Amino acid sequence: QLQLQESGPGLVKPSETLSLTCTVSGGSISSTTYYWGWIRQPPGKGLEWIGTIYYSGSTYYNPSLKSRVTISVDTSKNQFSLKLSSVTAADTALYYCARHLLGVAGNWFDPWGQGTLVTVSS
Amino acid sequence: QSALTQPASVSGSPGQSITISCTGTSSDVGGYNYVSWYQQHPGKAPKLMIYEVSNRPSGVSNRFSGSKSGNAASLTISGLQAEDEADYYCSSYTSGSTVVFGGGTKLTVL
Numbered sequence: 001q002l003q004l005q006e007s008g009p010g011l012v013k014p015s016e017t018l019s020l021t022c023t024v025s026g027g028s029i030s031s032t033t034y035y036w037g038w039i040r041q042p043p044g045k046g047l048e049w050i051g052t053i054y055y056s057g058s059t060y061y062n063p064s065l066k067s068r069v070t071i072s073v074d075t076s077k078n079q080f081s082l083k084l085s086s087v088t089a090a091d092t093a094l095y096y097c098a099r100h101l102l103g104v105a106g107n108w109f110d111p112w113g114q115g116t117l118v119t120v121s122s
Numbered sequence: 123q124s125a126l127t128q129p130a131s132v133s134g135s136p137g138q139s140i141t142i143s144c145t146g147t148s149s150d151v152g153g154y155n156y157v158s159w160y161q162q163h164p165g166k167a168p169k170l171m172i173y174e175v176s177n178r179p180s181g182v183s184n185r186f187s188g189s190k191s192g193n194a195a196s197l198t199i200s201g202l203q204a205e206d207e208a209d210y211y212c213s214s215y216t217s218g219s220t221v222v223f224g225g226g227t228k229l230t231v232l
Contacts (some may be wrong), residue, residue: 037221045123046226047160047168047211060219063123096167107156107215108171110179 002027004097004113012091012120018084022097022113029078030055034082037100037109038071040093048093052100053080060102087120094118126212126224133230139200141169142227144212145193150222152193156215159188159197162226163208168232171210199229207231 003039008020022036029036037052053063053071061069065084073080094117098109126171127145135142144151144159151157157175160168170179175195185200195214199206212224 039223047223048214049213049221049223052221060221064216075152101173102215102221103219106158106174107154107213107221108158108170108173109160109168109213110173112167112169115167 002099002111004099004111005098006095006116007032007111008116008118010117010119012087013122014088015086018082018091018118018120020082020086020095020097020116022080022082022120024078024099029073029080030050030075032106033076033101035060035100035102036073037098037102038082038111039096039109040091040098041115042093043089050082052093052102061084086101089120092118092120123150123218123222126214126222127210128210128224128227130225131228131230133232134199134202136201136202136204137230138155139198140229141201142197142199142210142212143228144195144197144214144224146195146214146222147193148215150193150216151190151195153217154215157188157190157191157195158213159186160211160213161206161208164213170212202231204231 038050090096094115098112159172184190
């Protein structure tokens with residue numbers, strides 16, 4: 001059974017870079033079918049897609065975050081990572097990673113990690 | 123890209139049916155049959171309920187169904203149960219290989 005687990009600092013200072021890692025278990029991140037995505041949810045608010053990566057390194061980003069986001073993949077560790085630069089309080093959110101079927105084959109996220117709360121505060 | 127439009131809240135009594143709408147544009151919902159729906163209970167991660175407009179993943183109750191007409195998609199829950207009380211989000215693939223979510227709908231089972 002595929003499982004995803006987010007990890008990283010729970011507190012980041014304003015203007016610094018948020019860094020999170022998603023570890024995939026029970027399956028290979030090098031799947032030729034699936035992509036791997038990041039989604040966030042500010043407290044009490046809705047879901048926002050951040051971006052998605054394919055095992056080859058191809059990336060797709062939310063246009064509203066594109067200038068600050070970098071998603072990378074490490075197939076040797078079965079992990080993919082998120083970096084969000086120049087964070088502000090508005091970036092405080094629960095960050096989820098998920099397997100993503102994207103493009104001509106569809107659009108859905110399943111399964112999801114449990115999420116990790118990142119607070120931006122000095 | 124703008125978020126898809128969902129009603130903030132809907133409610134229904136046990137046994138009834140409810141429908142949640144998800145309105146987009148011809149660049150997202152109307153342009154692709156790639157709408158998915160998620161259920162989120164408080165403190166839990168979202169769960170995929172419907173994919174490609176109307177398909178149910180294995181294990182999801184057949185009380186959940188999806189449809190689309192033009193630029194609007196819908197999620198219908200029949201035979202409402204207390205356990206269906208949750209937040210529901212739609213999502214669509216968009217031009218440019220991006221993804222957009224709806225603002226979410228809180229379902230209350232009266």
